[in-house]
Amino acid sequence: MQVLPPIETLDTPLLAAAQSIYNLYQQVHGVSPSPAGVAVNRQTLRGHVVFTSQPVLLPQECFIPYHHLPEVASL
Template identity: 45%
Template sequence: MYALRQEQTNFNNQRNQPPLLDPTVIRAAGQIYYTYCEVHPEIMGQPSGVAINRVNHRGKVIFTNHPVLLPEECFVPLNQIESYMY
């Protein structure tokens, strides 16, 4: 019984980790984010990341913590975008 509980705990910990993303998707998300910041400097609020299509790299800046995504989209958190760009 202990082994079963331990496996469940390990599975739950792995689910909370963000999935690994293709570097080109992260780069495209960074371009979307920085373009948004340049075009809309007056917008207040902290974005949480970018929802981006994995195929055509079109995306939108997202301000909620739990976005609803289309099947071909993925979410790139802002901290992952910033760490990749620097």
């Protein structure tokens, strides 16, 4: 699994994409257990919600932990 740089150095579009993916998941599935995070493709900004603590990622993907999502971090 790729280690993320400190959250302050992550691209804003990457964080925005992760938040958008999580928000869409939450709208469709309602209240569910908190995920481990979101896997986002750095090139296309497409991704998916991940529930395992050790996700398997493709080379162009990075993992944004749940607590690093902008809306979640502000709670």
